[in-house]
Amino acid sequence: MNKLKRTDRVSLIVKSLVENPNKLITYSEFSRLFAAAKSSISEDLSIIKRVFKCAEVGDIVTVAGAAGGVKYVPQESVADKKALLEALCQALSEGDRAIVGGYFYIADILYNPKYIKGVAKMIAERFYKENVNCVMTIETKGIPLAFMTATILAVPLVIVRKQNKITDGATVSINYMSGSTNKLGQMFVHKGALNKGDNVLIVDDVMRGGGTIKGLMRLANEFSANVVGSAVLLELNAPNNKVIEDVFALLRLKTDQNKLFSVDIGQNVL
Amino acid sequence: MNKLKRTDRVSLIVKSLVENPNKLITYSEFSRLFAAAKSSISEDLSIIKRVFKCAEVGDIVTVAGAAGGVKYVPQESVADKKALLEALCQALSEGDRAIVGGYFYIADILYNPKYIKGVAKMIAERFYKENVNCVMTIETKGIPLAFMTATILAVPLVIVRKQNKITDGATVSINYMSGSTNKLGQMFVHKGALNKGDNVLIVDDVMRGGGTIKGLMRLANEFSANVVGSAVLLELNAPNNKVIEDVFALLRLKTDQNKLFSVDIGQNVL
Structure with a gap:
């Protein structure tokens, strides 16, 4: 040039x-x-x-x-972060999102770069000092957010699967207990997916009881990797007895006795 | 300021x-x-x-x-595109990737932003003039590439699922035939995921027979959306009789009679 x-x-x-x-x-x-x-x-x-x-x-x-x-x-200014989180609260409160069984339709938000880029930036910023060298998630809905976080941190993503797939070759698997439904599940990951001593950041879409994130932590431990943090877009207030603590949740969803819900910005996020 | x-x-x-x-x-x-x-x-x-x-x-x-x-x-220069595709051919030829049944382990590449950002840019550049307003993929391995393509095109992503999930609410589903295994499958997507007249770009990781992409096209048709193109990272030379044509494949994987494989840059990619 x-x-x-x-x-x-x-x-x-x-x-x-x-x-x-x-x-x-x-x-x-x-x-x-x-x-x-x-x-x-x-x-x-x-x-x-x-x-x-x-x-x-x-x-x-x-x-x-x-x-x-x-x-x-x-890095984002506090004003920009606040604007994004308020836009998310607004989007989550609009339309007919309630599904039977206390579930909510939020895939449109989880798959939309307009929101997810900014959320991933906030997660990356929060964990920047942890020298993350790998982001880990479980299929399916959290993958866009986890991948965008990995992209911003310039590290690879590991996707854990709920079923054993031929294309994963030899796998390491664990059984885990869903914290909200008390159901037993299995998770699988390629046996070379993580290395000993990796600093792993767990990223997922929604946390209910925390059983899935606890499972991911245990799976990371099988590789002698260090889990340096966990982040989710949305934490639900129910059930009350979470099996893990210290999750960086950008938004909190509260359900009242009439099954109406409201979304607020998480604690210590701004 | x-x-x-x-x-x-x-x-x-x-x-x-x-x-x-x-x-x-x-x-x-x-x-x-x-x-x-x-x-x-x-x-x-x-x-x-x-x-x-x-x-x-x-x-x-x-x-x-x-x-x-x-x-x-x-936009990337031809030299930069060539360098990326050659790095991908190299990475795919390294290590022990063969799995029984003619499958290959490539998740490490599909989940690594180092490669996927550049691949998504190339796909976005190719389809920029089609006024894409939605990218569509099927879980799981193609999601990072599809989401990054959607991010670069500044449009939402739609993820089609292979199982009906409660969090998708009411769904539209079709049956489809895998072009390579002749097995019947089902795919599901939230009933509001696409709109009539949407210009949809299909993005997936690997194409064998083309049955999955054909299924995604039919699913898009159920919404009266227009499929403006399909792109994959890797097209396999076997089977020979693909059920669809005109897929933008960045790389081609050839298997010879001794089951050894080689990876080349796709036709008309550069």
Whole structure:
């Protein structure tokens, strides 16, 4: 590429960084790509860092050393987070979502990038400091959110299955007890899916009793991996006796005695 | 926000556009956000358009009229596409992927954002002109790719299920015949998942005989939606008699008589 002006270079650097959140890019890579001295790249990055900080849209983090470089760590302002969560509460309260048995139709929200991108950003931001190197979920409805979180954290996703599938080859499986229905289930995952010592973040769509997340934790333990946290979009207030604690739930759904429900922003989310 | 310099404004505009591909953002929104005249925003956008074009990393498209605005349409250079597809061929040829019955373990690739982001970009680019307003897939392994494609096209995803689930509420279902195994299956989707006249893009992970994609097409037809295209990451050469044509397959997997396989880049992909 021909020699570029500062504004041109800044445009392309911002594009690379924003399109690859949490991915380390070396100064040399930028330097070669734009035929510019590392000192110029360094000044460009200072400008971007300052303006991103001022607009509260994330940080440009420099990692020193031989394997060093620079990465974009996304961040949302409290106002933007609040707006997203309120839009979600609104969307969940609209339409005819109640299904028999205390279930709710929310797949339209769980599969819509318009909402899920922002939710995944909030989860990634919360667990950024845990050095996550793998996101784990169970099929099916939580997969879009889990995959988007993995994308923002720049780590692979592991999908646990509820049935043993030929395409998973040799698997590790456990039995687990659903915390809300007291039913026994099985979960399966490819035997090479996790590594010893992996820092695993569990992401799921909805938590009722917590039995599924507890099962996922136990499955991760079978690989001697560390579960560094769990996050869900929606936690239900019933049943009361959850089998796990410390789940980062963005929204809380409350059902009253007349079976009417309301959705609020979770505790300590903002 | 205080009055910004051109470079600062360009940084933030690039960030908004790149983080929201194919989403229309109005000049007024930028103008208000950065306390700048629309004429300044217009000049900023011209700079970005020129530099993106020059670097072959996408287009800035202006839509005129009352509902008008500007959007970023991602595009990759042929060299970048080729590099990604070659990396995928390499990754698929490594390790012990063969499973009994002619199946292959590829979940690690299908769930890894490192590969899937680029593949989704290529699919989105190919179908950009079809005015897709919904991406459709069937659980489970194709969901990450389908969701990422939906994200890049800024449209919702619909996930079809192989079993009827209570959380889907009232469903529309069809029977379908697997093109490769000659087995009858059922697929289910929420009855409000698609609308009449929707332009649907089908995205899946692997195609053998094509029976599943044909089933998805028939299911879309039940809603009087238009299927504007189908895309898969990997098409298998066996069986020979596919039940559908015109699938955009990024990679082709060939098995020889000794059951050894090789992976090539699909026809007309580059």
